[in-house]
Amino acid sequence: MFPPLPNPSTTEMAPRFSDKDLVRRSASSVPEPEQRLTEVAKLIDVSKCIGCKACQTACIEWNDTHPEVGFNAGIYENPLDLTPDMFTLMRFSEWDNPETGNLEWLIRKDGCMHCEDPGCLKACPAPGAIVQYSNGIVDFVHENCIGCGYCIKGCPFNIPRISRVDHTAYKCTLCSDRVAVGQGPACAKACPTQAIVFGTKDEMKDWAGKRIEDLKSRGYTNAGLYDPPGVGGTHVMYVLHHADQPELYSELPKDPRISPLVDVWKGITKYAGLTVLGVAAGVGLLHHLIMGPNRVSETDEERAEELTEGDRHGRL
Amino acid sequence: MAAYDVERGDAIHPGKPVTVDRYTVAARINHWITATSLVLLAISGLSMFHPSLFFLSGLFGGGAWTRFLHPWIGVLLFFSFAGLFIRFWKANLWKREDGTWLARVRDVLAAHEENLPEVGKYNAGQKFVFWAMSILIVILISSGLVIWEEYFSAYATIGQQRAAILIHSIAAVAIIGVWIIHVYAAIWVRGTIGAMTRGRVTGGWAWRHHRKWLRELVAMKSGQGSGSKPAE
Numbered sequence: 001m002f003p004p005l006p007n008p009s010t011t012e013m014a015p016r017f018s019d020k021d022l023v024r025r026s027a028s029s030v031p032e033p034e035q036r037l038t039e040v041a042k043l044i045d046v047s048k049c050i051g052c053k054a055c056q057t058a059c060i061e062w063n064d065t066h067p068e069v070g071f072n073a074g075i076y077e078n079p080l081d082l083t084p085d086m087f088t089l090m091r092f093s094e095w096d097n098p099e100t101g102n103l104e105w106l107i108r109k110d111g112c113m114h115c116e117d118p119g120c121l122k123a124c125p126a127p128g129a130i131v132q133y134s135n136g137i138v139d140f141v142h143e144n145c146i147g148c149g150y151c152i153k154g155c156p157f158n159i160p161r162i163s164r165v166d167h168t169a170y171k172c173t174l175c176s177d178r179v180a181v182g183q184g185p186a187c188a189k190a191c192p193t194q195a196i197v198f199g200t201k202d203e204m205k206d207w208a209g210k211r212i213e214d215l216k217s218r219g220y221t222n223a224g225l226y227d228p229p230g231v232g233g234t235h236v237m238y239v240l241h242h243a244d245q246p247e248l249y250s251e252l253p254k255d256p257r258i259s260p261l262v263d264v265w266k267g268i269t270k271y272a273g274l275t276v277l278g279v280a281a282g283v284g285l286l287h288h289l290i291m292g293p294n295r296v297s298e299t300d301e302e303r304a305e306e307l308t309e310g311d312r313h314g315r316l
Numbered sequence: 317m318a319a320y321d322v323e324r325g326d327a328i329h330p331g332k333p334v335t336v337d338r339y340t341v342a343a344r345i346n347h348w349i350t351a352t353s354l355v356l357l358a359i360s361g362l363s364m365f366h367p368s369l370f371f372l373s374g375l376f377g378g379g380a381w382t383r384f385l386h387p388w389i390g391v392l393l394f395f396s397f398a399g400l401f402i403r404f405w406k407a408n409l410w411k412r413e414d415g416t417w418l419a420r421v422r423d424v425l426a427a428h429e430e431n432l433p434e435v436g437k438y439n440a441g442q443k444f445v446f447w448a449m450s451i452l453i454v455i456l457i458s459s460g461l462v463i464w465e466e467y468f469s470a471y472a473t474i475g476q477q478r479a480a481i482l483i484h485s486i487a488a489v490a491i492i493g494v495w496i497i498h499v500y501a502a503i504w505v506r507g508t509i510g511a512m513t514r515g516r517v518t519g520g521w522a523w524r525h526h527r528k529w530l531r532e533l534v535a536m537k538s539g540q541g542s543g544s545k546p547a548e
Contacts, residue, residue: 027367146379149465261478273489284500296520304519
């Protein structure tokens, strides 16, 4: 068993990280922090999940969201998708393993992966609406959010959702407010089987290594850690029994990365676009300075008068 | 005679100088609604395009207001421009002399009007602006709807939305470029702006820049005059 985080003390304590620990801030820059925090991570061991949804409940409770009362659509997911009020969702898939002939019930807790290279932050046009702390947490700052939905296009995991109430984007915060006072995320706290554990990223990798070794000894030869390098690694990682086929787990992307379309949009287009417009305006100014205005001459006016006079006298 | 590219409301008034009616009141109002929308769209769009221009969103009441207003102004522009399109498309059809004019674009920029062919109501440059605006506006409204989060986010996949926003931003840069050409040409070629403010240009302006159009107006007037009323 991974040693659980102790309960919080009843005395008030100062947050362990704040704006001075930002390493990235959307549509703006931040100074390099004086010292880097230890990177944290949440490890979700899919093989230990029993699908109880305690994590969803804890998430609702801690974040004080008020999802609509759901309905039974005939499948286990409830609600059917992530919503602005449901930051994490158990996704269930049934897989007929062709090798063993077993029907496997693969349950994955979906939610923000807290990418080291966050696509949402890269796409965001509003200064300071999305921030990344040096401990790896990617957080949305709602008073700066303009509700454009660019984060949705930037995210390789389809996570952010725009609220129809306040028109700002919502997602898992990795319980940054709890982590700031030495607690782990609410979902990890609530998980009855330790399928969700929280600690430093190194601790989580070590723990995952032990879990993978155990799974391999039980015949899951492809067991492995999901910490996709395409997005620089993530601060929410999975232990998968079929790490060679992550897409089995409700379409978990095999090699997620920020879409090249987003790279082009936020890269070359942005810089080349403004350059082209600046040059166009500059060329116009220069042309005018060199050429001077193109004026209508006296002769032009006289010619026009002759033409219309010609008209009056029946000539053309 | 069949109108070459004379539009409704175009007329000449003899005098010193000769004046020529170029745009009706309705066309001018239509133009300035479109122009205002385009400028507002460019400002609000640029504020969401490059972080260094985000401060421009302050003109609209902040980022959230900018996000809310931009697509609605786009809808206004689309319908307003559709009005201009219906008014102007015929006179903007490509004619043989336009190729020659375009081939001598160096003379255009050097203001050597004497080397240029006589052109009708619009020259090839103006026609380029007209068609570029038309095509880009269709691209912008269609890609814009795909990324209009509030109403249309459910109707396109995220992959389609990514493509749409890239297309939208490239088309936006292009249309602002076309707008710079349009505005610069109107400023450089003196006597032009009056066409869209008071609706008139001088005969000399028409002679210098749109001689075919002027000749045609004269011909129409004399044809009309001899047919409808006796000689003075």
